[in-house]
Amino acid sequence: MVDARGRSWPPMLVAVTVAAAALLLAPAARSSRVAVVVVPPAAVSSHAAGGAVGLLVPAAGATVTRAGAVRSLVTGRSFSSFAGDTGEAPRIRLSSAPSEVTIYVSLPPPGRHHNVVRYPLAIVGGGYRGILVSRSTRIDGLVSIADIAPTALALARGTPPPIAFRMSGTAAEVAALDRRMTRAHDSRGPATVALAMVLGALAAAAIVTRSPAISRAALLAAPAAISVALLLSFAAVRAPAAVGLLIAAGGGAAALAGACSERLFAPLIALFLAAFLALLASAPETNALAAIGPHPDGGVRFYGVTNQVETLLLAPALAAAAVSRRWFVCIGLLGLVTVGWSRAGADGGGVLVLLAALAVPATRQRRTSVSGARVALAAVAGGAAAAALVAVDALSGGSSHVTRALAAGPSTLLDDFWRRLHVTWGGATASWHAALLCALGIAALAVLATRSPLSAPVAAVVAGLAVSLVVNDSPVDELVWGALGCAALWAHERSCRPTSRSCGRDVRRASPAPVPRRA
Numbered sequence: 105m106v107d108a109r110g111r112s113w114p115p116m117l118v119a120v121t122v123a124a125a126a127l128l129l130a131p132a133a134r135s136s137r138v139a140v141v142v143v144p145p146a147a148v149s150s151h152a153a154g155g156a157v158g159l160l161v162p163a164a165g166a167t168v169t170r171a172g173a174v175r176s177l178v179t180g181r182s183f184s185s186f187a188g189d190t191g192e193a194p195r196i197r198l199s200s201a202p203s204e205v206t207i208y209v210s211l212p213p214p215g216r217h218h219n220v221v222r223y224p225l226a227i228v229g230g231g232y233r234g235i236l237v238s239r240s241t242r243i244d245g246l247v248s249i250a251d252i253a254p255t256a257l258a259l260a261r262g263t264p265p266p267i268a269f270r271m272s273g274t275a276a277e278v279a280a281l282d283r284r285m286t287r288a289h290d291s292r293g294p295a296t297v298a299l300a301m302v303l304g305a306l307a308a309a310a311i312v313t314r315s316p317a318i319s320r321a322a323l324l325a326a327p328a329a330i331s332v333a334l335l336l337s338f339a340a341v342r343a344p345a346a347v348g349l350l351i352a353a354g355g356g357a358a359a360l361a362g363a364c365s366e367r368l369f370a371p372l373i374a375l376f377l378a379a380f381l382a383l384l385a386s387a388p389e390t391n392a393l394a395a396i397g398p399h400p401d402g403g404v405r406f407y408g409v410t411n412q413v414e415t416l417l418l419a420p421a422l423a424a425a426a427v428s429r430r431w432f433v434c435i436g437l438l439g440l441v442t443v444g445w446s447r448a449g450a451d452g453g454g455v456l457v458l459l460a461a462l463a464v465p466a467t468r469q470r471r472t473s474v475s476g477a478r479v480a481l482a483a484v485a486g487g488a489a490a491a492a493l494v495a496v497d498a499l500s501g502g503s504s505h506v507t508r509a510l511a512a513g514p515s516t517l518l519d520d521f522w523r524r525l526h527v528t529w530g531g532a533t534a535s536w537h538a539a540l541l542c543a544l545g546i547a548a549l550a551v552l553a554t555r556s557p558l559s560a561p562v563a564a565v566v567a568g569l570a571v572s573l574v575v576n577d578s579p580v581d582e583l584v585w586g587a588l589g590c591a592a593l594w595a596h597e598r599s600c601r602p603t604s605r606s607c608g609r610d611v612r613r614a615s616p617a618p619v620p621r622r623a
Contacts, residue, residue, distance in 0.1 A: 138260045139203035140177070140196055140252060145210040148224040149275070152208065155228030156269040157278055158236030158247045159285075161219075161403035162212055168219040173211045173249060174198075180253030182403055195253045205229035205259050207252060219402055220289055222246070222282055227267065230259055235273030241406040242388040244270055245278040246285075248403060285401045287342035288393045294348025295395030299329050302356045303588045310595035319599045320363035322592035323423050326416035326585075327376040328362065329355030330396050334383060337394035347395045370431045373424035377417075377438040384408065384448035409442070409449030411578035412585060414457065418568050419589030422461055422561045423596055436462050453524075453575040461568030465560040527577040538580050545583025552587075552594050559597040565590045 143151065162173040164182040176182050178194035199206075210223040225247065227236065235245045251266045258265035306322035309315075332354040336347055362372050384391055388407040392398045397413060398405040417439075425435040436458075443454035532542045553566045569586040576582060 137204040138207070138256045139199035139201065139205070140207045140209060140256050141199050141202060142174075142177075142211055143208050145224055148208050148210050148226050151202075151206070151228060152224075152226035152275075153228075154233075155226045156232035156234050156236050156273075157224065157226045157275050158238075158245050158267075159222035159278060159282055160209060160225045160247050160249055160252075161241075161401065162221075162223055162249050163219050164403040166219055166402065167216050168212050169216050170212050170214045176249045177209065177211070177252055180250055180257075182248055182250040196256050202228070205232075207256060209252060220286075222285065222401070224278075225252075227255075227269070232269045234269050234271040235275075235278055236267050237270050238267050240266060241400060243281070243392055243400060243406060244273060244389075245281045246400060246406070248406070284340075284342065284393060287344075288337075288395065289399075289401045291342050291344045291347040291395045292399070294344045295333060295351050298348040298352035299326075299355070299396060300584075300588070302329060302352055302359070303585075303592070306356070306359065307588055307592040307595060310592060310599070314595070314599050316366065316596070316599040317363045319592065319596035320366065320369050321359040323420045323589075323596055324359040324362045324369070324372065325355060325592075326589065327373065327420055328358035330380070330394075330413060330416065331355075331358065331376065333394045333396040334380075334390060337390050337397075338387075342393075342395075351395065370424040370427040370435070373420050374431070374434055374438060377421070377435070377442050381438070381442040381445075381448050384442065385445070407450065409451040409454055410581075411451075411453070411572070411576045412581040414443060414449075414451055414454040414576075415569070415572065415582050415585040416589065418457065418461060418586065419561075419565050419593040421458075422465075422564050422568075423593055425462065426465060426561045432462075432465070453572065456575050457568045457572045460571040461564040464564035464567050524575065524577040528573065528579050531577065532579040541580050542583050545580075545587040548587040549583070549590055552590050555594065559594075562590060562594050562597060565593055 148157070161182075162168050163176065172183060178196050178198065179192045180195050181192060206228050208226045208228065210225060212221070212223065225236070236247050237244045238247045238251050240248045240251050247267055255265040255267040302325050303322070306318060306325050310319035310322045329351050332351050333347075336342070336350060341347065341350070362368060384407075392400050392407050396416075398407055398410050400406040421435050421439050425432040439458050440455060441448065443449040443451045443458060531538065533539055549566060549569065552562060565586065569582055569590075572582045572586070573579060
């Protein structure tokens with residue numbers, strides 16, 4: 105090749121230059137294949153012919169604004185209503201015209217609204233048919249707004265996108281999902297009231313009567329109520345009044361029946377954890393639409409173990425683990441897998457909470473003195489253990505927000521940690537009744553923690569809740585349900601003290617009373 109000045113260029117150099125120019129220009133060319141277009145909700149169906157349809161959750165939290173939804177749409181990150189603007193740079197730009205592959209999105213109207221409405225979306229082109237499915241939600245037909253930008257970028261690059269499709273799905277199935285999610289949202293209020301009444305009544309009765317059976321029932325109430333909620337979700341019973349009544353009656357009756365024999369207490373907790381693990385792994389939608397569990401309609405948690413459920417199960421699990429060393433190992437392993445496995449609970453904060461709580465009785469058994477250095481060492485060891493569990497999960501093919509955050513590196517983990525602290529403070533101070541509930545929970549836990557003697561299980565619950573306030577972001581759930589569980593556990597421990605072998609647990613025999621000497 106000869107240029108305008110008569111210079112000769114080697115053919116190999118020409119080929120390399122052309123290839124480099126093609127690589128530099130390729131991303132722009134490929135990105136033009138994908139367009140993200142915002143349209144009114146009613147217009148999505150008219151654009152969806154020949155594509156795949158679904159529902160979009162526009163935000164994470166109780167409220168949503170259009171400006172916040174647009175920010176989440178272009179950055180690929182769902183922001184909590186308590187988090188504020190993080191200054192994250194946009195990853196995509198919105199288009200005004202369709203392209204080879206077009207993602208049609210509808211968003212909330214201007215202003216602030218309750219985040220209880222799902223908005224239709226469609227992807228047309230690229231082979232999309234049927235209904236949209238997302239690994240972020242694990243509910244066919246439901247998509248998080250944070251999935252849109254990564255999907256557009258992946259389609260532009262030609263790599264597998266976060267949002268796929270199921271060809272056998274129909275628009276009628278998506279509409280039915282929307283109705284089910286609405287009924288599930290409406291049933292959570294009565295379910296929460298029923299759960300609080302059952303837990304509070306049994307814990308109060310256990311404290312007043314000092315009955316070991318009633319104290320066991322108070323600890324079994326949370327697993328029983330969760331079991332009833334899951335059964336109702338499986339049976340598609342979502343009428344608010346019926347759900348509240350059945351959780352109160354069914355959960356209370358099941359707890360009292362299971363508390364009849366102290367030998368069955370630890371096996372029942374283990375059986376519940378095993379069954380819960382199987383359901384989380386095999387039927388995530390049943391758990392997601394239960395009255396006690398994730399709130400996919402709010403966009404905060406779509407599957408797995410929530411902070412509420414994690415806190416509800418903390419005291420029962422620790423009480424069962426205290427029965428013997430064998431049950432300590434069994435309950436500890438079952439709890440860690442159920443809470444932490446990405447195909448089940450997918451709750452990294454819950455793993456840290458459970459590890460911190462289990463460390464307390466383990467330390468007391470060794471009669472190790474507590475010091476600042478040992479607490480710091482335990483914190484580092486617990487974090488390393490949790491990271492190792494998540495890494496093993498990721499290497500075995502598991503995928504969740506926890507594994508993705510760990511893979512992103514320390515900076516992402518640190519950003520997520522500070523964001524959770526900000527959300528925790530925002531949740532605790534969002535309203536006067538939220539602040540009041542948090543204050544009452546702290547006061548109750550302070551009273552229980554300062555009662556003498558402080559048993560290892562009660563100390564473990566307090567330690568776990570302290571860690572939960574740092575690594576999780578639902579202070580009302582953690583403090584209120586944690587205080588109720590701690591009260592039930594304190595009553596259980598007090599009812600076990602008078603005998604040397606009580607509540608299925610071996611305790612150290614009291615030294616014999618001295619025999620008075622004869623004068």
